[in-house]
Amino acid sequence: MRSLEEQGARPIASSCGCAKPALETGNLLTEPIGYLESCFLAKNGTPRQPSICSHSRACLRIRKSIFNNPEHSLMGLEQFSHVWILFVFHKNGHLSYKAKVQPPRLNGAKTGVFSTRSPHRPNAIGLTLATLEKVEGGTIYLSGIDMIHGTPVLDIKPYIADYDSPQNLMEPLGDFNLQNNQHKSRTVSQSYSKTGSCDQQQLSECNKTQCYHRTKEKPKCPKDRASEENYPKHSDTTGTHRPLPEHRDIETDFGLESRSDENLSVAKEQLGPPGLEKSSPKEGMKKRPRSMKATMDLQGSSTEKHHAAPSCPARMTNRAPCSMVPAWVREATAAPLQVRFTPHAEVDLGQLSSGGEPDVVQTAFKYFQSAEEAKNAIEAVLRADPRSVYRRKLCQDRLFYFTVDIAHVTCWFGDGFAEVLRIKPASEPIQMTDPEESLVSLGS
Ligand SMILES: C[S@@+](CC[C@H](N)C(=O)[O-])C[C@H]1O[C@@H](n2cnc3c(N)ncnc32)[C@H](O)[C@@H]1O
Numbered sequence: 521m522r523s524l525e526e527q528g529a530r531p532i533a534s535s536c537g538c539a540k541p542a543l544e545t546g547n548l549l550t551e552p553i554g555y556l557e558s559c560f561l562a563k564n565g566t567p568r569q570p571s572i573c574s575h576s577r578a579c580l581r582i583r584k585s586i587f588n589n590p591e592h593s594l595m596g597l598e599q600f601s602h603v604w605i606l607f608v609f610h611k612n613g614h615l616s617y618k619a620k621v622q623p624p625r626l627n628g629a630k631t632g633v634f635s636t637r638s639p640h641r642p643n644a645i646g647l648t649l650a651t652l653e654k655v656e657g658g659t660i661y662l663s664g665i666d667m668i669h670g671t672p673v674l675d676i677k678p679y680i681a682d683y684d685s686p687q688n689l690m691e692p693l694g695d696f697n698l699q700n701n702q703h704k705s706r707t708v709s710q711s712y713s714k715t716g717s718c719d720q721q722q723l724s725e726c727n728k729t730q731c732y733h734r735t736k737e738k739p740k741c742p743k744d745r746a747s748e749e750n751y752p753k754h755s756d757t758t759g760t761h762r763p764l765p766e767h768r769d770i771e772t773d774f775g776l777e778s779r780s781d782e783n784l785s786v787a788k789e790q791l792g793p794p795g796l797e798k799s800s801p802k803e804g805m806k807k808r809p810r811s812m813k814a815t816m817d818l819q820g821s822s823t824e825k826h827h828a829a830p831s832c833p834a835r836m837t838n839r840a841p842c843s844m845v846p847a848w849v850r851e852a853t854a855a856p857l858q859v860r861f862t863p864h865a866e867v868d869l870g871q872l873s874s875g876g877e878p879d880v881v882q883t884a885f886k887y888f889q890s891a892e893e894a895k896n897a898i899e900a901v902l903r904a905d906p907r908s909v910y911r912r913k914l915c916q917d918r919l920f921y922f923t924v925d926i927a928h929v930t931c932w933f934g935d936g937f938a939e940v941l942r943i944k945p946a947s948e949p950i951q952m953t954d955p956e957e958s959l960v961s962l963g964s
Contacts, residue, residue, distance in 0.1 A: 550608070550674050551585075551586065552583070552608070552672035552673055552674060553580075553582055553583060553586050553593075553673055553674065553675065553676070554580045554581050554582050554583050554586075554672075554673050555580075555670055555671065555672055555673065556578050556579075556580050556605075556607070556665075556667050556668075556669065556670065556671040556672075556673055557578055557579050557580070557581075557669060558576075558577075558578040558665060558667055558668055558669040558670075558671065558887075559576055559577050559578065559669075559886070559887035559888065559897070559924050559925045560576065560665075560666075560667070560668045560669060560922075560923075560924060561668065561669050561922075561923040561924070561946065562611075562668060562669075562922070562923060563611060563668055564906070564920075564921065564922045565901055565906050565920075565921075565922020565923065565924060565929070566666060566667070566668050566901075566906070566922075567666045567900070567901055567904060567906070568624065568637075568666060568904065568906070569637065569648075569666050570648050570649060570650055570664040570665050570666045571664065572666070572900055572901070572903075572904045573664070573666075573897055573900040573901055573904075574651070574663060574664045574900070575663070575888070575893050575894075575896045575897035575900060576663060576664060576665050576666075576887075576897055576900075576924075577653075577661070577662065577663050577665070577887040577888065578650075578661075578662045578663075578665045578667065578887070579659055579660065579661045579662065580605075580659065580660050580662065580673055580676075581658055581659040582594065582658045582659070584658075587658075589658075590657070590658025591657045591658045593658070594655050594657075594658060594660060597652065597655050597660065597676070597678060598652075598654070598655040600652055600678040600679060600680075601651065601652060601679070602649055602650065602651055602652060602678075602679035603649075603650055603652045603660070603662070603676050603677065603678055603679055604647060604648070604649055604650075604675075604676070604677040604678075604679055604684075605646075605647070605648045605649075605650050605662070605665075605667070605673055605675075605676060606645060606646070606647055606673070606674045606675040606676075606677070607645070607646045607647075607648070607667055607671050607672060607673045607674060608644055608645060608646070608671065608672045608673075608674060609639040609640075609641075609644040609645070609646050609671075610644075610670070610671060610672050611668060612639055612640060612644055615642060615643070615644055616633075616640035616641060616642065616644070617642055618633065618640065619632060619633060620632055620633065621633045621636055621638045621640055622909070623636050623637075623638055624908055624909050626909070627909060627913075628909065645674070646667065646671075648665060648666055648667060649664075649679055650662040650663065650664055650665050651663045651664045660676065685842075685843070686842040686843045687842050687843065854905060855936070856903045856904065856905075857902060857903050857904075857905050857933070857936060857937050857938045858903075858936060858937040858938070859898075859899045859902045859903050859937070859938050859939075859940070860937060860938075860939050860940070861895070861939070861940045862939060862940065862941055864941065864942060865940040865941055865942055865943050868942055868943035868944065869891050869894065869895060869927070869943050870891060872884065872885075872891075872894075872926065872927055872943055872944075872945060873885060873890070873891035873894065884926060885925045885926055885927075886925055886926055887925045888925050894924070894925060894927060897924055897925075898924060898927070898929055898940060898943075901922070901924065902931060902938040902940070903938075905933070905938070906920075906922065907920060907933065912933075916933065917932075918932075919931070919932055919941070920932065920933065920938075923946045925946075926945055926946050927943050927944075927945070927946065928943070928944045928945065928946045928947065929942075929943050930942040930943075930944070
């Protein structure tokens with residue numbers, strides 16, 4: 521069969537002499553359905569995957585230029601607990617055509633861009649599985665996000681475990697070896713790590729039964745201040761939310777984080793993951809094994825060790841796992857850092873959350889519902905060590921800054937810990953990039 525490329529996937533003249541529409545050639549001219557309002561102001565300090573910080577919050581209002589009645593487009597979405605968000609990495613500067621990338625946490629190791637979740641890719645499209653907190657009119661409220669403020673969003677799709685989880689395949693397909701065109705069946709012990717063996721199924725079952733309950737509380741969003749008194753605050757977001765899907769193993773960034781509340785395996789800092797190339801010539805050329813099978817064989821028992829799924833209910837543990845994540849993805853993940861706040865920072869946080877007014881109970885945060893939630897978010901971000909490889913290696917003693925909600929956080933990193941030194945009000949007002957609308961009335 522001729523490939524599309526051979527056939528010429530470029531504008532083709534039709535019988536009338538017109539060029540084929542761009543859609544047919546895949547040259548899609550996108551128009552954002554909205555611009556995200558996120559608690560993360562800039563890339564610095566933004567989690568590498570949504571699973572890192574379940575306390576993070578954002579909202580998205582569908583633009584009227586897309587639909588006259590944006591609320592119609594969201595009809596029915598409120599029945600889902602999670603949504604896929606497709607977005608543009610608009611702050612990359614330019615599109616990237618590098619076939620290999622050096623994701624963070626791999627200490628210079630390179631791998632193919634399509635085996636990673638790197639933002640630097642030919643089409644600069646990101647994919648995030650977010651928790652859907654609430655749908656209100658033409659606006660959705662999200663938590664557990666890894667996108668910065670102003671991110672152009674291209675699409676929203678409901679997360680449907682039955683479709684989106686390979687766990688739901690009863691019979692794994694055989695291993696189709698493209699190189700020699702052999703189709704061979706593989707057994708679980710041969711080819712599948714135990715990653716996520718039951719998690720997706722769990723989520724799917726949870727959604728159907730008692731686990732699925734929606735908070736009645738209204739998540740906060742900027743410009744939502746006028747109406748917020750009507751809504752009680754979360755005492756503890758983790759406690760009141762529906763359970764986050766444990767299945768995010770498959771989403772684990774190859775910029776590479778695991779859930780912040782998981783026990784993480786210690787990174788093999790010096791060696792880097794097997795199967796990856798080191799960029800340093802000194803390290804010699806460590807070529808990737810040719811096939812996935814080879815990679816899995818290489819990992820051997822360590823795959824088993826790192827990918828056991830202790831959270832599976834007993835009835836699930838015998839199921840054949842149907843998703844596979846190479847062991848090197850997890851082995852590259854560094855141990856979580858201890859996070860502490862100086863007394864000064866604690867005071868700062870208290871002052872910030874009350875807007876500097878000692879007797880004010882109302883929090884001044886735009887996204888977070890309490891100082892506790894803000895603190896949890898800061899902790900989660902730092903626990904996963906948000907520094908770039910460069911910073912971690914060469915600027916160890918430098919202060920690290922990031923802004924989350926209205927908090928400008930100053931911290932430093934030591935051996936196995938991060939310490940928050942100061943938390944000041946963010947000086948820069950948050951600007952929106954949507955040329956069409958200001959978000960003044962968002963959420964009201
Ligand atoms: C590793 S990417 C993963 C994103 C998504 N979950 C995915 O897998 O496609 C997440 C990082 O992208 C960066 N980022 C988030 N929003 C961005 C934007 N709008 N433009 C450029 N970079 C962004 C942040 O530094 C964040 O830590």
